[in-house]
Amino acid sequence: MNQVDQTHDPKLRSWIESANDGSDFPIQNLPFGVFSCGDAQPRGGVRIGDKVFDIFAGCSSGLFTDQAAEAAEAASGPLLNTFLKLGQGPRRALRGRLSQLFTTGSSERLRVEKCLLDISDVTMHLPAQIGDYTDFYVGIHHATNVGRLFRPDNPLLPNYKYVPIGYHGRASSIRPSRIPMRRPVGQLKAADTDVPRFAPTERLDYELELGIWVGPGNDQGTPVAIGEAAGSIAGFCLLNDWSARDIQAWEYQPLGPFLSKSFASTISPWIITPEALAPFRVAQPARPEGDPSPLPYLLDETDQRSGAFDIELEVLLLTQGLREKGLPPHRLALSNTRHMYWTVAQMVTHHTANGCNLQPGDLLGTGTISGPESDAYGSILEATEGGKHAIELASGEVRRFIEDGDEVLLQARGRREGFVTIGFGECRSLVLPAQ
């Protein structure tokens, strides 16, 4: 799997000073993304501290050889799909080389410096062409909380503990962090009427999710075995699956969510690699007493022993009132990827079990990851119990759902004793009024 190596050494420091002091992007992280500067074409970059390393410039100045060069060339263009397809070997070789180049005392510092840009001078783009997007539902506390709102006596349906539940989402409306989203309009039906009206959603919500970038993928008709599934993953990001709860409540039966989800999703632009997350792998938490064991095709000893992650996930809200008063964002939730009932490998294997082909650059979402307590609920639907309770903010404002002018920020951190903390960067988006 993903072993810890010299690139994770907590003593490693970079000559890029901003990488050394609590940045989301220390030398132990090294995520990949696509940026542009001025009118130039978007191209691949690596984030370190408050700098972006231009991979194309690095290739042109001959900084890479062998497998690292193969990976760097694949990651130098305007879309990273070819890089994602390469898989772990070349990706790991490139990571090792980048780590050398950025380490304090590197003899190539002068050449590398010529390839660096300030993050404040670039615009981030989607890192890959997203062919398909599938959203799962593996956050068991979220599934239980939402199920309880609809079915108080029977919150979890009987298939939940056997099937990694998912649905096909909309790839075309996924946008990178900092692109505003517009409040959607749709059919809303109040409980006390039989007829819907067409209006802007009154129940706009966020969903705190981990996004998963598919790497090599599989041929149609050739499922990915559970023991091989970790190799299909090329990286991770944050995903806000914006949701209109009133549109959803009216449209979701019998075929599931449609326009209540497809209007926009926001992702963090940096692809955090499986190698960077190796120190934060943990055992899949034991299932509660009485739960069934996964069926054999979803069960692998290595995956159970080290296929889960310990990553903190946070949702913050910034409103007009908080901005005007100079107050910090309000923390809506602090959760953790440990609350996933299924591992990422189980999601991949289940997705391909019927012969469905995943392709490099496909995006999977975990579904909302809530913790068991109310300070860890990953959607406002759960936090306010469907709008019953208001959240009070330091500005004096209250929120039952998300309002125009609000900005929702997701953040994530891997943190473990003996290792340097790494972050995902931000996933943020401002809500514009309906058109």
Ligand code: CA
């Ligand atoms: Ca979702």
